[in-house]
Amino acid sequence: xxxxxxxxxxxxxxxxxxxxxxxxxxxxxxxxxxxxxxxxxxxxxxxxxxxxxxxxxxxxxxxxxxxxxxxxxxxxxxxxxxxxxxxxxxxxxxxxxxxxxxxxxxxxxxxxxxxxxxxxxxxxxxxxxxxxxxxxxxxxxxxxxxxxxxxxxxxxxxxxxxxxxxxxxxxxxxxxxxxxxxxxxxxxxxxxxxxxxxxxxxxxxxxxxxxxxxxxxxxxxxxxxxxxxxxxxxxxxxxxxxxxxxxxxxxxxxxxxxxxxxxxxxxxxxxxxxxxxxxxxxxxxxxxxxxxxxxxxxxxxxxxxxxxxxxxxxxxxxxxxxxxxxxxxxxxxxxxxxxxxxxxxxxxxxxxxxx
Amino acid sequence: xxxxxxxxxxxxxxxxxxxxxxxxxxxxxxxxxxxxxxxxxxxxxxxxxxxxxxxxxxxxxxxxxxxxxxxxxxxxxxxxxxxxxxxxxxxxxxxxxxxxxxxxxxxxxxxxxxxxxxxxxxxxxxxxxxxxxxxxxxxxxxxxxxxxxxxxxxxxxxxxxxxxxxxxxxxxxxxxxxxxxxxxxxxxxxxxxxxxxxxxxxxxxxxxxxxxxxxxxxxxxxxxxxxxxxxxxxxxxxxxxxxxxxxxxxxxxxxxxxxxxxxxxxxxxxxxxxxxxxxxxxxxxxxxxxxxxxxxxxxxxxxxxxxxxxxxxxxxxxxxxxxxxxxxxxxxxxxxxxxxxxx
Numbered sequence: 001x002x003x004x005x006x007x008x009x010x011x012x013x014x015x016x017x018x019x020x021x022x023x024x025x026x027x028x029x030x031x032x033x034x035x036x037x038x039x040x041x042x043x044x045x046x047x048x049x050x051x052x053x054x055x056x057x058x059x060x061x062x063x064x065x066x067x068x069x070x071x072x073x074x075x076x077x078x079x080x081x082x083x084x085x086x087x088x089x090x091x092x093x094x095x096x097x098x099x100x101x102x103x104x105x106x107x108x109x110x111x112x113x114x115x116x117x118x119x120x121x122x123x124x125x126x127x128x129x130x131x132x133x134x135x136x137x138x139x140x141x142x143x144x145x146x147x148x149x150x151x152x153x154x155x156x157x158x159x160x161x162x163x164x165x166x167x168x169x170x171x172x173x174x175x176x177x178x179x180x181x182x183x184x185x186x187x188x189x190x191x192x193x194x195x196x197x198x199x200x201x202x203x204x205x206x207x208x209x210x211x212x213x214x215x216x217x218x219x220x221x222x223x224x225x226x227x228x229x230x231x232x233x234x235x236x237x238x239x240x241x242x243x244x245x246x247x248x249x250x251x252x253x254x255x256x257x258x259x260x261x262x263x264x265x266x267x268x269x270x271x272x273x274x275x276x277x278x279x280x281x282x283x284x285x286x287x288x289x290x291x292x293x294x295x296x297x298x299x300x301x302x303x304x305x306x307x308x309x310x311x312x313x314x315x316x317x318x319x320x321x322x323x324x325x326x327x328x329x330x331x332x333x334x335x336x337x338x339x340x341x342x343x344x345x346x347x348x349x350x351x352x353x354x355x
Numbered sequence: 356x357x358x359x360x361x362x363x364x365x366x367x368x369x370x371x372x373x374x375x376x377x378x379x380x381x382x383x384x385x386x387x388x389x390x391x392x393x394x395x396x397x398x399x400x401x402x403x404x405x406x407x408x409x410x411x412x413x414x415x416x417x418x419x420x421x422x423x424x425x426x427x428x429x430x431x432x433x434x435x436x437x438x439x440x441x442x443x444x445x446x447x448x449x450x451x452x453x454x455x456x457x458x459x460x461x462x463x464x465x466x467x468x469x470x471x472x473x474x475x476x477x478x479x480x481x482x483x484x485x486x487x488x489x490x491x492x493x494x495x496x497x498x499x500x501x502x503x504x505x506x507x508x509x510x511x512x513x514x515x516x517x518x519x520x521x522x523x524x525x526x527x528x529x530x531x532x533x534x535x536x537x538x539x540x541x542x543x544x545x546x547x548x549x550x551x552x553x554x555x556x557x558x559x560x561x562x563x564x565x566x567x568x569x570x571x572x573x574x575x576x577x578x579x580x581x582x583x584x585x586x587x588x589x590x591x592x593x594x595x596x597x598x599x600x601x602x603x604x605x606x607x608x609x610x611x612x613x614x615x616x617x618x619x620x621x622x623x624x625x626x627x628x629x630x631x632x633x634x635x636x637x638x639x640x641x642x643x644x645x646x647x648x649x650x651x652x653x654x655x656x657x658x659x660x661x662x663x664x665x666x667x668x669x670x671x672x673x674x675x676x677x678x679x680x681x682x683x684x685x686x687x688x689x690x691x692x693x694x695x696x697x698x
Contacts, residue, residue, distance in 0.1 A: 105650065108657045112408045133657045134409035165550040166526065171647065172654020177422040180434040191551070192424045193561075195641040196650065204641070207506040208525055209560070211550050 045117050045253040046090070046306070054096040057083035058116035061101040063198070064222050065330045066122045066142075075099045079120035081325040082141055082247050084318065085263040086118060089311040094318035104172050108133055111248060118260055119248040122216075124174045129248070138261035140246040143339050143348055145239035146178040147217035149224055152234050154211060159238040163188040168201050168210040170194070175214050178241035202227060216243050218335050225334040255306055262305060265351040266312040269294065270321035272342055277320040280313060293354045301354055312354065322349070405660065414665075416656045417442075423651055425643045426559070438652050445648035446669060449634055452565050452644065453673065456630045459570035461623075464577025469607075471582050482578070489575035495636055498568040502640045505560035511551055520544030522552060525560065532556040561642035569630055576626050584619035585611055616688070624681040628674050635670070645669050 049055055059067035059079055067077040075097075084094040100116050111119045112133070123129070125137045148167070150156045159182065169176050171194040183190050193210050195201040202223045205213040213220065220235050227233070247264065249257050270276070273291055275283050283291050293299040296309035303309065319325065326337060341347025406412065417439040424434050425444055432444050470482035489497070506525055509515060514524035520531040522545060529545040529552045536543075545555035588611050596606040635646040645666055653662035 104654050105659060109410055109659050112410045128655075129657065132409070132412070163549065164553075171423075171651040176424075176651070177434075177655065180422055180424045183424075184434060190424070192426050193641055194426070194643065194647065194651070196638060200639075204506070208510045209506060 043253050043255045043306075045250065045256040046259070049090055049117055049256075053091065054098050055083055055087045055090065055118065056100060056116045057086075057097050058100050058102045058107060058110050058119040058121055059083075060121050061103060063122060063219070064226075065218065065333050065335065067099070067120070076329060078142060078325055078329050079122060079245075079247070081267070081319050081329070082120045082264060083118060085267055085315045086260055088314040088318045089259055089263050089266070089305075089307050092308060092314055094314075108135065111135060111250060114250070117249070117256070122245050123248055124243045125246050126174065134251060135248045136251045136257055137246040137248050138257045139264035139351075140244040141264050141267075142218070142245040144216040144218050144243040144245060146175045146214060146241045146243060147220055147239055148212045148214050148236045149205070149220045149233055150212045150236060152232055156212075156236070159236060159240060160186060160188065162190065162212055164190065165211040166191045166193055166209070168193045168195060168205045168213045170198065170201055170215065171196055173215070174241070174243060175216065179214050182240045198223070217338075218330065221335045222333040259305060259307065262354075263315060266294075266315050266354075267319070267322045267325065268342070268349050268351045269354060270312070270316045271323045271349075272344075275316050275321060276324055277317055280316045284313070290353065299354065410658075410660065412658065414661050416652075416658055416661070417665075419656075421652070422655065425648070438656070441648050441652070442645065442665065442669075445643055445645040448562075448642065449631075449637075449644040449669075449673070452562065452569065452634050452637070452642070453631045456566055456569040456573065456634065457627050457677075459566070460573035460577055460626070460630060463570060463574035464626075465581050467574055467578030468581025468585070471578065472585060486575045486578055489572050490579075494568065494572050494633055495639060497572055498564060498636055498640055501564035501568045502560065505564055508560075512547070514547070514552075520555065526551060526557075527560050528558040528563065530556055530558070559642070561637070561640050564640055565634065565637050565642050569633055573626050573630050573633075576629075577623060580619050580622045580626065581615075583622075584615035587618045588614045613691070617685070620681060620685045624678055624685075627677050627681065631673050631677060632670065 057080070059075065059077070062068040063077070065077055067075060067079045070076050080097075080099070083097045083099075087097045088094040100110065102110050102116075102119075102121060107119055107121055107123065108129070110116050112135070119135070122142075123137075125140065129135050130137060148159060148162070150162070156162060167179060167190050169179060169192050176192070176194070179190070179192075182188075193204060195204055198215075198219070202213060204210060206227055213223070215223070217235060217239060224230050224233050224235060247260055249260055251257070270280075273288075273294060275291070275294065280295070284295055284297065286292060286295075289298065293301065295313040296302050296311065300309065302311050305311065308314070320328070326340070337347065339347045341349060343350040418437055420435050421438045421441045422434050423441070425432055425441060432440060467482050467485060470478050471486070473479045473482075508523060508525040511524045511526045514522040514526075514529075517523055520529075520542075522529040531542045531544045532555045533540050534543045534554075535541075543554045545552040545557070547553075585607075592610050592614065593606060596610045601610070634644055637644040638647040638650055641647070649662050649666040653659045656662070
């Protein structure tokens with residue numbers, strides 16, 4: 001008579017038992033009262049990377065020069081080099097990186113959920129991403145801005161001449177917002193044509209669907225170099241916004257954030273000190289105190305950071321310095337360094353020394 | 356004292372919890388409660404986890420300024436307006452293409468269906484070829500095909516002048532439109548000024564490609580449904596109508612179609628729902644519909660969960676409205692046909 005009841009109650013008991021222990025992964029925040037103390041000592045990402053033996057790096061699905069697979073399936077690009085530098089610093093081997101291609105829609109949730117350790121994906125640093133999404137951007141590795149590509153035949157010399165034009169834009173980018181803001185500020189009108197994928201967007205521009213194409217200037221230069229008749233198109237000299245790109249990490253691991261920051265700084269410092277992947281070996285015997293601190297012969301900075309003493313040496317030896325990374329990835333696309341030069345060369349790359 | 360007949364007692368015992376209907380009710384309630392509790396617990400834990408990671412933080416982003424421009428729509432909109440208004444504009448665009456698509460697909464589909472049953476060989480073969488091509492190629496490819504056809508149109512500066520102020524170019528079809536000026540209704544013609552046409556109204560190539568692609572593809576499916584419905588009517592009906600001396604057209608209109616309609620309506624409802632959902636492919640060709648705006652919103656705000664939930668709710672509302680209307684129609688007009696069949 002009561003046989004029908006037992007399966008139902010067993011099910012209820014089993015369910016209440018397993019729902020109590022809902023899964024929490026490494027990024028679950030501790031109770032608020034202990035948050036301050038826990039933040040300074042917990043290193044979940046770093047521990048995870050050491051345990052796994054590789055760095056999980058979030059990249060684009062294929063943007064030439066920043067992160068794209070080459071003919072042999074190897075990932076190459078400026079952002080890829082940043083991840084390799086981090087791996088060289090933490091694990092001693094720049095090849096110990098696994099790449100997760102992410103679309104613009106997936107990138108932040110992948111980082112927030114712990115699926116990737118670092119997001120190196122031409123992500124512009126904005127207030128909303130820093131504050132509202134809670135993502136930390138320890139360093140900037142590329143300074144860019146929104147620009148426009150137009151046909152030379154239109155005779156347009158400045159953005160202000162584009163009143164009433166049709167402009168191809170990618171949805172969800174900071175370019176979209178920048179163009180809307182700029183045109184509103186200067187009381188100009190435009191008609192947007194939003195096409196999600198870069199290839200289709202540039203295709204529509206070349207087919208004549210729009211008068212101008214708006215993107216970050218480095219992307220425009222790459223698109224122009226690869227498109228038909230590069231000489232028929234010109235990138236306007238107006239830069240209507242600032243777009244600093246940098247790798248992003250979650251804020252619950254301060255040590256990891258510092259490692260990412262100083263890996264990027266090491267690339268730039270190496271160029272400032274004149275160290276390249278070819279000359280770094282001779283630098284081991286240098287008398288220059290700056291170089292000695294950099295390669296780990298003095299100062300003990302590696303142990304302060306929680307990594308090997310020769311972390312910066314490994315970065316330069318296996319990845320190169322900032323200039324080498326640029327020459328390898330962006331120079332072949334015809335992109336100029338512009339303001340991405342060292343401060344003493346007239347650019348804005350000004351990072352603290354290893355001191 | 357008269358002998359009163361004893362009322363027949365139910366055979367089951369007196370104890371109330373052994374009553375079979377009550378037992379069934381209790382078991383069902385218990386299962387619903389358990390499943391409901393499980394779902395609620397999962398939902399609560401998920402929302403706590405999401406909030407801790409800053410992944411989902413509520414729907415108040417809908418009240419913030421969107422910051423991006425949208426190219427077309429009947430509703431006035433500027434980048435200062437809220438995300439909610441942008442979504443509203445996307446909804447209007449989706450509804451426009453859905454309703455027009457349904458109308459055109461139905462008209463075209465009925466034609467195709469009847470044409471397939473035509474006794475003229477050329478007509479039926481062309482219809483058959485049409486159906487096979489449309490059904491066997493992916494809709495996305497068809498949309499990209501129609502959109503790339505629009506690129507083949509002449510450049511805006513060499514637009515085709517189709518007289519009376521109608522211009523056709525790769526930026527769209529520009530038509531004269533009525534507008535108020537000096538207290539009178541004028542037909543304003545589009546004029547080429549600066550970079551493009553000003554005045555009048557326009558049909559963008561994105562809208563055109565989406566509409567044509569959706570309508571032609573769905574028409575093939577509806578054509579097959581119509582053909583199946585007509586073939587489902589008993590042959591005897593057609594023969595009897597012929598025996599009565601009714602012409603072919605009268606037979607179709609008064610005998611065959613009323614009986615075929617009940618068979619056709621449920622699958623056609625599915626096809627209408629498909630039009631609504633397939634309109635979301637607009638994001639591939641740059642037409643600003645709900646999914647396109649949602650995509651932009653979630654890229655700008657980073658709040659993927661909320662944005663997708665809102666989009667799903669919108670599509671659910673549209674689909675439920677369509678299926679509700681079709682069910683009412685089914686019970687009404689089509690139902691009369693069913694009664695005729697039953698009699």
